[in-house]
Amino acid sequence: REKMTNIYMNIIHYGYWSNEPLIVACKRTRRVIFTMSDSKTLDTHLDKVEVLHKSEHFIVVNKDFDVVINSNDPERLSIYRQLSYKYPELANEKLTHGFYVAHRLDYSTSGVYLIPVTKAAAKSAGKLFEHKQTKKYYLALVRGHVLNRNVFTIDYPIGKDSRPEFMGIRMCTPDYDYCQDPRDATTKCVLIETGYIDNQAVSKLLLSPKTGRRHQLRVHCKEIGHTIVGDYTYSDKTDTSQYRMFLHAMRLCLPSHLENIDIQTQDPFTEADARNNYVVE
Numbered sequence: 082r083e084k085m086t087n088i089y090m091n092i093i094h095y096g097y098w099s100n101e102p103l104i105v106a107c108k109r110t111r112r113v114i115f116t117m118s119d120s121k122t123l124d125t126h127l128d129k130v131e132v133l134h135k136s137e138h139f140i141v142v143n144k145d146f147d148v149v150i151n152s153n154d155p156e157r158l159s160i161y162r163q164l165s166y167k168y169p170e171l172a173n174e175k176l177t178h179g180f181y182v183a184h185r186l187d188y189s190t191s192g193v194y195l196i197p198v199t200k201a202a203a204k205s206a207g208k209l210f211e212h213k214q215t216k217k218y219y220l221a222l223v224r225g226h227v228l229n230r231n232v233f234t235i236d237y238p239i240g241k242d243s244r245p246e247f248m249g250i251r252m253c254t255p256d257y258d259y260c261q262d263p264r265d266a267t268t269k270c271v272l273i274e275t276g277y278i279d280n281q282a283v284s285k286l287l288l289s290p291k292t293g294r295r296h297q298l299r300v301h302c303k304e305i306g307h308t309i310v311g312d313y314t315y316s317d318k319t320d321t322s323q324y325r326m327f328l329h330a331m332r333l334c335l336p337s338h339l340e341n342i343d344i345q346t347q348d349p350f351t352e353a354d355a356r357n358n359y360v361v362e
Contacts, residue, residue: 121148123158130163133346138202138339139195140164140171140180143346146191146325151178160194171198184210187296189312192219192330193344205337210293216334219288219298222327222350222359223307224320226275227284233270235301238263239294251314252296254304267291268301276361279322283310283359285350287331298328324356 126145134141144150144160151161161178164171172179180196181203197203209215240263242251255263273285284307290297296315302308303315311323329349335342352359 121145121158123156123162126158127163127166130160130167132167133193133344134342136198136340138198138337139206139342140168140198141193141195141333141342141344144186144191144194144330146189146329149188150182150185150194153177160196164196183207184215184293186330187299187328189326190219190328190330191325191349193333193346194330195333195335195342195344202337202339205339206335209335209337213291213293214336216332217290217330218332218345219290220273220329220331220348220350221286221288221298221302222278222283222310223286223302224281224283224310224316225307226282226362227272227286227307230270231272235268235270235305237266237301237304239266239297239300240264252294252300254300256304264294265292266294266297266301268298274361276359278310278357278359327357 126148129145131143131145132140133143142160142164148163149157149159152159159178161180165179173181180198181200183195183197183203183206186192186194195206197206237254239252239254240260242248242253242257243259243261253260267290269289269291271287273287275282275284277283286302286307288298288302294300299309299312299315303312308316308320309326309328311320311326312328313320313326327350329346331348332345333342350357350359352361
């Protein structure tokens, strides 16, 4: 399965898009059991940050789900609080949260997250993200079986949801009258496999955003009729049975002149993790 995922990344990376079906032979019958995760606090998770890479220029972590990047609340767990605890000698007192910020990951999203250590690294990474010279790959489990498309592109502009109850919370597409300031957004997608969670159909997708709109992958999945499993916000507050939102930043490629970054994690959405309660079709 890992080999097949790498093949799909190459399809997205090099632009080999066709209408030919891609076949994945990965069938399992073992049933897993769903369990709820504990909440994450400074007391329980301050020292629980997985570092994937550390150099004089960058730190790359495998961000846990349901953890913010940074926060002004001194009592709230964040990635930057974890890093300041693990590497106090690297925390910069001149910066509000101790470290530079080059990009974002949603609170509910897990996976590869890069932190510049120096001002020069922050400038380099910032320019690469701004000029779309990075490559990002995500895994998602979405509701329903994606049919009749194995490799496809989602092209829907994304803007702000201007309804008072959703201002600053949700994004949307121009199909809705309340969509404000929509901007072009493109996501490349590959169907990896289909399966079931709690006897409900789901599909595993590899997603590569070509633009960096807020909540882009979540909005795009919703717009094609396959909301991400566990996405409370874009399921209209109905998907509450899962222990997490099933979106994971699996790989980041950042070709900085200081250091070439290409970091990948394992797939967290497998049958091996009992919390997923996931069975491959």
